[in-house]
Amino acid sequence: MGVKTLLKSGIVLDLYFFKNNRSAFVSMLIWPYLTLGLILGMGAMFGSAQAFRQNVGLPVNPLTYFVASTLAMMVSLDVMWGVGGSVLHHRWIGTLPYVLLSPNRTSVTLVFTYVPRYLMTAAIQLAEFAPLVLAVEGLSVGTLKLGVMALAATVGMLPLLGFAALFASFLLSIKEESNVLSFLNPLILLFSGAFYPAYLLPRWAQLISAILPSTYTIELARVAALIGSPELRRVTLLIGALVAMTALYNSASGLVIEAGERRAMREGAI
Amino acid sequence: MSEAAISVRDLEKRYTTYLRRGMFRRERRVVEALKGVSFEVRRGEVFGLLGPNGAGKTTTVKILCTLLLPDGGRASVLGYDVVEQAPDVRRRIGVSLTVEKGFFWKLTGRENLTYFGMLYGMDGRRLRERVEEVLGLVGLTDLGVEDKLYEEYSLGMKARLSIARALLTDPDVLILDEPTLGLDPPSARTLRELLVRIAHDEGKTVLVTTHNMFEAEIVCDRVAIINQGRIIALDAVEALKRRVSDRVSLEIVVTPPAHVRVDGLLARVRGEVDSPADAFPENGTVRLKIVQPPERVEETTSRVLSLLHSMRCGIRRVEVSEPTLEDVFVQLTGRTGF
Numbered sequence: 001m002g003v004k005t006l007l008k009s010g011i012v013l014d015l016y017f018f019k020n021n022r023s024a025f026v027s028m029l030i031w032p033y034l035t036l037g038l039i040l041g042m043g044a045m046f047g048s049a050q051a052f053r054q055n056v057g058l059p060v061n062p063l064t065y066f067v068a069s070t071l072a073m074m075v076s077l078d079v080m081w082g083v084g085g086s087v088l089h090h091r092w093i094g095t096l097p098y099v100l101l102s103p104n105r106t107s108v109t110l111v112f113t114y115v116p117r118y119l120m121t122a123a124i125q126l127a128e129f130a131p132l133v134l135a136v137e138g139l140s141v142g143t144l145k146l147g148v149m150a151l152a153a154t155v156g157m158l159p160l161l162g163f164a165a166l167f168a169s170f171l172l173s174i175k176e177e178s179n180v181l182s183f184l185n186p187l188i189l190l191f192s193g194a195f196y197p198a199y200l201l202p203r204w205a206q207l208i209s210a211i212l213p214s215t216y217t218i219e220l221a222r223v224a225a226l227i228g229s230p231e232l233r234r235v236t237l238l239i240g241a242l243v244a245m246t247a248l249y250n251s252a253s254g255l256v257i258e259a260g261e262r263r264a265m266r267e268g269a270i
Numbered sequence: 271m272s273e274a275a276i277s278v279r280d281l282e283k284r285y286t287t288y289l290r291r292g293m294f295r296r297e298r299r300v301v302e303a304l305k306g307v308s309f310e311v312r313r314g315e316v317f318g319l320l321g322p323n324g325a326g327k328t329t330t331v332k333i334l335c336t337l338l339l340p341d342g343g344r345a346s347v348l349g350y351d352v353v354e355q356a357p358d359v360r361r362r363i364g365v366s367l368t369v370e371k372g373f374f375w376k377l378t379g380r381e382n383l384t385y386f387g388m389l390y391g392m393d394g395r396r397l398r399e400r401v402e403e404v405l406g407l408v409g410l411t412d413l414g415v416e417d418k419l420y421e422e423y424s425l426g427m428k429a430r431l432s433i434a435r436a437l438l439t440d441p442d443v444l445i446l447d448e449p450t451l452g453l454d455p456p457s458a459r460t461l462r463e464l465l466v467r468i469a470h471d472e473g474k475t476v477l478v479t480t481h482n483m484f485e486a487e488i489v490c491d492r493v494a495i496i497n498q499g500r501i502i503a504l505d506a507v508e509a510l511k512r513r514v515s516d517r518v519s520l521e522i523v524v525t526p527p528a529h530v531r532v533d534g535l536l537a538r539v540r541g542e543v544d545s546p547a548d549a550f551p552e553n554g555t556v557r558l559k560i561v562q563p564p565e566r567v568e569e570t571t572s573r574v575l576s577l578l579h580s581m582r583c584g585i586r587r588v589e590v591s592e593p594t595l596e597d598v599f600v601q602l603t604g605r606t607g608f
Contacts, residue, residue, distance in 0.1 A: 006389070093371060266339045
């Protein structure tokens with residue numbers, strides 16, 4: 001069975017869901033603004049925009065910087081929930097056995113039925129933030145920065161899918177239904193440098209940062225805010241890291257999720 | 271190709287469970303769910319796997335659906351091994367595991383079927399037509415609820431939708447685990463009629479599990495009775511009933527006082543009579559069933575009624591009837607208890 005049909009099934013599921021659940025759609029639209037507002041509000045409590053520029057040491061607009069961070073952070077979380085958390089969601093509503101009974105490999109089903117939602121969410125968030133970025137950066141620079149953010153969201157998704165699928169295999173193989181993701185996600189964001197730049201973390205935490213794909217996604221999105229500075233050169237390096245991680249995590253997830261499924265089938269966890 | 275649609279040979283399955291003993295201690299326990307189960311389901315027949323809760327019905331079904339790996343023995347569906355050729359098995363079966371969930375709550379019945387159809391590789395006009403067809407087959411179109419949200423469905427409608435999904439890919443074999451569990455009597459009756467119609471009109475092989483003997487008698491061509499992980503009888507319904515043809519069934523419906531537990535009541539009754547007996551709790555009452563030769567009915571009735579009076583049980587109904595499949599069940603399991 002083709003990936004095309006799986007992608008279509010993902011699109012159909014989302015269209016039906018939002019058609020029947022408009023409040024969920026409105027929440028999805030409001031959520032990015034709420035997150036950005038929270039981050040900006042907390043930032044304003046600690047200092048002015050001028051103080052922020054001085055601390056960063058670059059002529060960067062705090063609004064663009066935090067838009068980029070928020071976008072990267074939210075899409076990273078979304079992948080973890082959408083692929084990793086989907087096993088829990090399917091288990092809770094009782095659809096897991098029927099998903100596993102589909103003719104595709106489970107990792108392929110979980111990832112490709114989710115991709116349309118990811119692309120839609122990322123596109124909506126980018127479109128929502130676009131007027132803000134264009135207003136503070138101007139049309140040409142603003143468009144360029146939005147382009148790099150879109151690149152970060154798209155390229156950043158690829159290794160995150162494999163990483164989240166690895167996590168899905170873990171959730172599949174355990175009988176526990178507790179929501180491990182709710183405490184793991186903040187940790188992932190912390191180690192990825194979403195709250196503090198990764199280089200400010202302790203040495204051991206930096207090692208964890210290095211293996212998390214979200215670190216590079218967040219960094220790439222932030223680089224978007226710094227276009228025009230020497231930091232721009234890092235874009236190629238970060239994309240290279242993300243491509244390498246895409247190969248690593250996606251090939252590993254293909255193997256591990258099957259092992260997880262096999263274990264679940266042996267122990268009766270499905 | 272094998273003559274049997276489903277073949278099960280010496281199937282074994284053990285579960286390891288852990289009982290919590292305090293904050294950090296836990297006790298490992300191994301539960302033998304299947305102890306060498308063997309049976310065959312012929313092509314085109316409705317085969318019932320009948321047994322009480324915990325007998326091993328769902329474990330058997332999950333192994334046949336390729337959702338659970340056996341620890342021993344072999345099983346195949348349409349000649350394909352459920353372990354070695356799981357993808358081939360999956361392509362040829364339709365499955366319903368639970369009726370009360372298993373769909374997206376914020377999608378309508380039609381939308382849910384469309385999504386699962388795509389997940390199973392169907393698309394375009396073929397999918398649209400098949401969704402309409404199965405919605406009609408299970409009667410959801412007649413009820414006019416195909417475009418209602420799943421969260422607004424009654425349990426009976428959910429059960430129909432679950433059968434519709436199982437039929438979606440037009441599989442040769444349907445595997446249905448307790449399809450009428452929890453349904454009110456009219457809904458259960460409608461669903462049973464539906465199962466019989468689908469099996470015969472659509473020419474499907476159906477394996478259905480149930481703990482309801484009445485259902486097995488109505489729906490199934492042949493029945494295997496499973497208890498404590500073992501098949502204890504396997505035959506056509508009529509042949510099974512012949513095993514107790516020289517017996518009659520004494521049925522006494524009682525309302526026990528609050529302090530009397532069903533298992534305690536059954537133990538006292540079993541101590542009083544020399545025939546297989548069982549107890550079935552039903553809506554605040556307990557239905558006692560005793561299977562025995564006709565010449566002993568009078569004496570047994572008298573002894574049991576005396577006992578029940580002494581236990582302060584309210585007697586609601588006493589009836590002697592011809593044996594049913596339930597009596598076969600009592601005859602076979604009534605001494606062991608479960």
